[in-house]
Amino acid sequence: MSTDQIMQLTYLVLLGAAIGGSAIVAGRSNMGKMAQQAAIWALIFVGVIGAYGLWEDITNDVNPRQAILSDGAIAVPRSNDGHYHLTLDVNGTAVDFVIDTGASQVVLSQRDAARIGINADALNFSGMASTANGVVRTAPVVLDQVTLGGITDRNVPAVVNGGAMDNSLLGMTYLGLYNRIEISNGELVLNR
The missing domain is CATH 1.10.287 (Helix Hairpins)
Structure with a gap:
């Protein structure tokens, strides 16, 4: 001492x-x-x-998080809010997503886009997307690197939402890279 x-x-x-x-x-x-x-x-x-x-x-126990299973699958427990949340490494930065199988694309909030190095002021918000809150403008981007559970995917297409969003959405442009998506007993499992 x-x-x-x-x-x-x-x-x-x-x-x-x-x-x-x-x-x-x-x-x-x-x-x-x-x-x-x-x-x-x-x-x-x-x-x-x-x-x-x-x-x-x-x-x-109160707020369970994702886990990598022995066969390389990713298990995601249902959160207290009823959604499935997943954290991915995007361009070297951890980004929290809500899994949304109804979203055709990966949708980044402007806050998360800025965190991974995308300048929202330089984007062309030329796209449109219909959401539960109405139509919003979107800007197409390509995510250089997306890593989950030791698997890295490159050049993943995504969009940046022009409106306000609480969370980024993990849509089908990424989820479609998996062979099987299974939901049972309050757990979503992604298999390659």
């Missing part, structure tokens, strides 16, 4: 002793009640430490 760490530990011990001493002096007339409250706070403290230690396991 360094001198700074020893001094910090000494300070915390003295502070704890001062707080504990004042609590004992204030509650000396009712020591049983004070011991009960100290035990409750100790259990709360232990519970917080336990939750912190198990946080990764808890988040995987």
Whole structure:
């Protein structure tokens, strides 16, 4: 331990002793009640430490993520919002997608397009797409490199949405590269 760490530990011990001493002096007339409250706070403290230690396991149960299966297939659990979410490496940047088998193309939000190095100001929004929210303008792009589970695809066609989008959509221009897409028991499995 360094001198700074020893001094910090000494300070915390003295502070704890001062707080504990004042609590004992204030509650000396009712020591049983004070011991009960100290035990409750100790259990709360232990519970917080336990939750912190198990946080990764808890988040995987509450919000499961994609997994690569032993045969190279990609398993995607259904999220709490009822959709299937997948993270792909696009041009060296992790991009979160909502899987949309009803989308004919990969559709990037303007935010995600900027993150992977596409300048939206230089795009030609010449295309049109019908969405649940109406017709939007789109700009065709080609994704140099898309990687998922150790498989890299090059020159994947996509479009950048001219309107506002919360998430990018993983449509059929990418999903069509897989031999089989299967949904069962709340899990989507992609097989090459």
